[in-house]
Amino acid sequence: MSKIQHRNLYREVADRVLDLIEQGELASGDRIPERELCERFGVSRTPLREALKVLASEGVVELLPNRGARVRQLTLKMVKDTYDLMGALEGLAGELACQQISDEGIAEIRDLHGRMLDHYRNRELAEYFRVNRQIHEGILAASQNEALQEMYSNLSQRVKRVRYSKQMTDDFWRRAVEDHEAMIEALEQRDGRWLGQILREHLCNKLEVAAMDEVIDDRQRA
Amino acid sequence: MSKIQHRNLYREVADRVLDLIEQGELASGDRIPERELCERFGVSRTPLREALKVLASEGVVELLPNRGARVRQLTLKMVKDTYDLMGALEGLAGELACQQISDEGIAEIRDLHGRMLDHYRNRELAEYFRVNRQIHEGILAASQNEALQEMYSNLSQRVKRVRYSKQMTDDFWRRAVEDHEAMIEALEQRDGRWLGQILREHLCNKLEVAAMDEVIDDRQRA
DNA sequence: CGATGGAATTTTGAATTCATAATAACTTTG
DNA sequence: CAAAGTTATTATGAATTCAAAATTCCATCG
Numbered sequence: 001m002s003k004i005q006h007r008n009l010y011r012e013v014a015d016r017v018l019d020l021i022e023q024g025e026l027a028s029g030d031r032i033p034e035r036e037l038c039e040r041f042g043v044s045r046t047p048l049r050e051a052l053k054v055l056a057s058e059g060v061v062e063l064l065p066n067r068g069a070r071v072r073q074l075t076l077k078m079v080k081d082t083y084d085l086m087g088a089l090e091g092l093a094g095e096l097a098c099q100q101i102s103d104e105g106i107a108e109i110r111d112l113h114g115r116m117l118d119h120y121r122n123r124e125l126a127e128y129f130r131v132n133r134q135i136h137e138g139i140l141a142a143s144q145n146e147a148l149q150e151m152y153s154n155l156s157q158r159v160k161r162v163r164y165s166k167q168m169t170d171d172f173w174r175r176a177v178e179d180h181e182a183m184i185e186a187l188e189q190r191d192g193r194w195l196g197q198i199l200r201e202h203l204c205n206k207l208e209v210a211a212m213d214e215v216i217d218d219r220q221r222a
Numbered sequence: 223m224s225k226i227q228h229r230n231l232y233r234e235v236a237d238r239v240l241d242l243i244e245q246g247e248l249a250s251g252d253r254i255p256e257r258e259l260c261e262r263f264g265v266s267r268t269p270l271r272e273a274l275k276v277l278a279s280e281g282v283v284e285l286l287p288n289r290g291a292r293v294r295q296l297t298l299k300m301v302k303d304t305y306d307l308m309g310a311l312e313g314l315a316g317e318l319a320c321q322q323i324s325d326e327g328i329a330e331i332r333d334l335h336g337r338m339l340d341h342y343r344n345r346e347l348a349e350y351f352r353v354n355r356q357i358h359e360g361i362l363a364a365s366q367n368e369a370l371q372e373m374y375s376n377l378s379q380r381v382k383r384v385r386y387s388k389q390m391t392d393d394f395w396r397r398a399v400e401d402h403e404a405m406i407e408a409l410e411q412r413d414g415r416w417l418g419q420i421l422r423e424h425l426c427n428k429l430e431v432a433a434m435d436e437v438i439d440d441r442q443r444a
Numbered sequence: 445c446g447a448t449g450g451a452a453t454t455t456t457g458a459a460t461t462c463a464t465a466a467t468a469a470c471t472t473t474g
Numbered sequence: 475c476a477a478a479g480t481t482a483t484t485a486t487g488a489a490t491t492c493a494a495a496a497t498t499c500c501a502t503c504g
Contacts, residue, residue: 008287009457009458010275010457010458034485034486035484035485043458043459044458044459044460045458045459045460045486046268046457046458046459046460047457047458047459049272049486049487050271050272050275050458053232053272053275053276054275054276054278054279056276057276057279057280058279059369059372065230065465065486065487066464066465066466066485066486066487067465067466067467067485067486068485068486078368078369081367081368081369081370082369084314084318084367084370085311085314085367085369085370085373087314088310088311088313088314089307089310091310092306092307092309092310092422096306145303145306145307146300146303147281147300147303147304147307147377147380148303148306148307150281151307151373151377155369155373200314231487231488232487232488256455256456257454257455265488265489266488266489266490267456267488267489267490268487268488268489268490269487269488269489271456271457287456287457287495288455288456288457288494288495288496289455289456289495289496289497290455290456290496
């Protein structure tokens with residue numbers, strides 16, 4: 001594994017720790033072995049500890065006084081709460097986007113929507129999710145609200161490790177696509193209130209939560 | 223000034239730095255003098271630097287590589303963006319609160335509301351704002367969504383140093399109180415959607431932004 | 445007199461060191 | 475053999491040290 005290059009070291013280290021968590025090498029609740037990670041990353045304890053403190057403030061890690069850092073346990077409630085929050089943020093993003101977005105911006109999102117529909121028709125789940133995410137990110141970006149985008153991506157990061165997209169009943173999927181149809185229409189009409197409401201209530205996230213149920217339980221048992 | 227007691231040192235230091243910023247001793251854009259603060263707090267550079275990194279991730283401070291930390295400049299746009307965000311969060315809190323809050327909880331908030339009205343009638347601005355804040359915090363707490371509360375207080379902290387409540391035209395004030403009347407009604411009817419909408423559009427914050435305009439400009443010129 | 449170049453100083457970034465708290469290992473004893 | 479107490483080991487928290495970068499200060503030159 002390549003050594004880290006020395007610039008903004010603590011942030012670099014934090015990102016590497018996040019990778020380890022996302023890839024499951026550090027599981028929920030695991031103690032984070034300071035010395036070992038230092039050796040592995042080729043850095044001293046100082047930047048690693050700085051990284052851990054930042055990750056703690058971002059809600060990814062838990063610091064127990066005199067007992068080191070652990071990967072924060074995600075309970076089902078925490079994930080639900082986080083998705084509620086993300087919904088609210090997306091709702092705001094939608095409202096703002098309708099005020100701010102350019103016609104080209106709308107065209108781009110409509111284009112993404114078209115591609116998403118193709119993947120839906122072909123039942124290409126992974127591709128569908130990828131484009132789906134691009135649409136949501138596009139709306140976030142169009143809001144032109146940096147703080148909003150920052151918070152959203154922070155929340156998104158928190159729950160990334162339990163994101164789950166396998167089980168997707170036809171019915172849920174169909175309804176998610178319907179939501180997206182409405183979103184596009186609201187966006188083209190620049191009806192911010194409508195778009196905001198759709199996004200806040202968009203069932204995609206709630207669906208994920210439902211599917212996630214047993215996954216989290218599994219991890220907590222482990 | 224009393225020395226800091228040594229437990230969770232970096233968080234303690236961070237709070238002290240926040241105090242300095244809030245009290246204006248460290249102004250917007252100011253360089254943060256590492257060595258000096260260390261002496262003042264009676265700690266070494268390590269915990270101070272950890273604190274600064276955390277504050278940077280919380281958006282209060284800016285870290286320039288090899289050039290130290292500065293108090294992050296607040297532009298008017300950033301403050302507006304932040305208030306939009308806070309509105310969205312309060313909106314969500316309102317919706318959730320309607321589902322979660324106990325009858326006693328509602329009674330408490332109604333009580334606060336009554337006291338706020340008294341202060342309004344007596345034109346006691348400071349008292350009014352204090353109780354007003356308690357109401358909003360009460361709704362946040364009733365949402366039972368920890369992530370939401372955490373995020374809200376973080377945002378609130380970011381803009382605390384420019385909070386401004388002097389100019390309050392009678393007309394704005396009257397409308398703010400009207401909003402609150404509606405809020406109480408929505409809460410008592412447990413009409414989450416309505417309460418959410420009121421909170422999202424509650425003009426209190428927008429009012430502050432308007433009043434804040436020249437204040438921020440002043441600071442940026444300095 | 446102002447601009448440019450180059451030491452001297454200060455500040456920052458990161459590793460190392462040191463003291464203390466927590467954990468593990470090992471006795472001892474009932 | 476198990477439980478409790480004690481010692482040894484390890485991990486953590488924070489100060490210190492060291493190298494590199496930036497800034498300041500001063501001298502030189504145009």
